[in-house]
Amino acid sequence: MKxxxxxGGAGTRLRPITHTSAKQLVPVANKAVLFYGxxxxxxxxxxxxxMIVGDTAAEIEEAVGDGSQFGLKVTYIPQxxxxGxxxxxxxxxxxxxxxxxxxxxxDNFIVGGITDLVDEFxxxxxxxxxxxxxxxxxRAFGVAELDHSGQVIGLEEKPDRPKSDLALVGVYLFTPLIHEAVRAIEPSWRGELEITHAIQHLIxxxxxxxxxVITGYWKDTGNVGDMLEVNRMVLEGVDRRIDGDVDTTSETIGRVVVEEGARIVNSRIVGPAVIGxxxxxxxxYVGPFTSIAENCRITDSEVEFSIVLRDSSIQGVGRIEASLIGRHVEVTPAPSVPSAHRFVLGDHSKVQITS
Structure with a gap:
């Protein structure tokens, strides 16, 4: 079995991050989504x-190589x-x-892996x-319709009026019969050969x-909200590990990972969190559900429920939360500007302002 x-997707929903990076390589808990798969x-x-690759082929190939780091033998197939x-x-x-x-x-993430599914198949x-x-x-997914016995009787791709709430997860298992089906179908209105149409042909x-039908955790990490949610879920399962340097004026609370070579100085880290x-x-202060990648600088700032990619710096920022910050980013305070209030007030007015 292969x-x-x-x-090979463009990752438009994760722009501007994916203008310069493959969406499958955006990390959660400091590891690329693709690597979990x-x-x-x-x-x-x-x-x-x-591995089907497109415009970001060079970056994917550099990250994955021949697959030996995962115990795999990878062959690249350009698209x-x-x-579709x-x-x-x-x-x-x-x-x-x-x-x-x-x-x-x-770019899909499934908790618990696919071993049971493959064994069943x-x-x-x-x-x-x-x-x-x-x-x-x-409406945002391929949708399956089942009969009363649970048999698949129909599939639709992103329907306006779904016949069920059962979405297709991004894992499919096929025998060679699928090759006949993909040759038999025509492009959809989107100009794509839809896998739902090919499976419908089989039906x-x-x-x-x-x-x-799975009841465990699954996410299509196609947008920032989903990335942060997957990051949160993965961090829930990390074990505390302090391999870097934490000085005596700092505090690490709960499931915190400080990788070797990282330094924590006069700071407070509340887990689950990973510091590259x-x-x-x-x-x-680094709060829960935060992943900070390698070679970053966080100074005089607060970061919580966020992902910060490698080689970025955050300096003098009061608080950042629910954010995805790319590589080689610099976040600093805006210059202070004079502020003033301007009024035209009638007689006997009463006004309260915040100075």
């Missing part, structure tokens, strides 16, 4: 991975431009051959197996398409 990992694939006993998930399957045909495979969206070997989860607004052809190697926190 894996097909999709890492690759680790899950390796834990499921799959070693051969085809000229994002033309089914298009990714289409261009990977030669690589996949006649093997079963799991397709994993590189290997044991039953349906023609396709999809992962579903209930969402508040299914219409009476193929064995099964679903698993080479980072210096001085005269500052």
């Amino acid at each position: 894996a097909l990992v999709l890492s 690759l680790e899950s694939i390796a834990e499921a006993g799959i070693t051969d991975v085809g 000229e431009r994002p033309l 998930l089914a298009h990714a399957v289409l261009i990977a045909r030669d690589y996949l051959g006649d093997d079963d495979f799991v397709m994993y969206l590189g 290997r044991g039953n070997r349906p023609d396709a197996q999809i992962l579903l989860t209930r969402v508040a607004d299914p 219409d052809s009476r193929a064995d398409v099964r679903s698993t 190697s080479g980072t210096v926190i001085s005269n500052s």
Whole structure:
């Protein structure tokens, strides 16, 4: 069994971060989202991975390499431009051959991995197996319709009027029968070959398409809010570890990770939080659910529920929260400017102002 990992999207919802960085490499708890997926694939006993790459191919290849750091063998498959998930399957045909495979969206995050799902697929070997989860607004996802017995009877891509609240999670398992389906469909109104259409083709052809509804944690890390939420969830599971230097005037409370080479000076760190190697926190407060990457400088500032990427500095800022700060960023106070109040007040007025 092989894996097909999709890492070619433009990441428009994470701009401006993704103007200069692949969305799959934005870190949560100081590790790229993509790496969690690759680790899950390796834990499921799959070693051969085809990785779909686009405009950010060079950055993805530099980060992942040949895959050996994850116990994988990675082959890169270039995609000229994002033309749909089914298009990714289409261009990977030669690589996949006649093997079963799991397709994993590189910007998705699933707690608990995919080992049980892969084992279930290997044991039953349906023609396709999809992962579903209930969402508040299914209009933003591919949506599945099940009959009274739980059988998949229909799929729609981002419908205006969803027939259920069951969204497709970014993990799919297929036998080689899917290759016939992706060749049979036409581009959607979006100009893309939709995987939902290909799976619907299998359903219409009476193929064995099964679903698993998960109740655990899943996120499509496509926007800042989701990134911060995944970061929060991952940090909930970290164990306290202080490998860097924390001076006697500083305090670390709870599940705090201070990587080797990091320094905490006259500061307070309240976990869960991760401080990357080479980072210096001085005269500052770092609050819960914060990840600060390597080689950052936080001085005379407060940061909470945020992600700060490598080589950035925050100096003299009263408080930052719920923020995603990119690489090589400088955050400083704005220059003070004179302030004044201007009035035209009638007779007998009473005015209260804050000076």
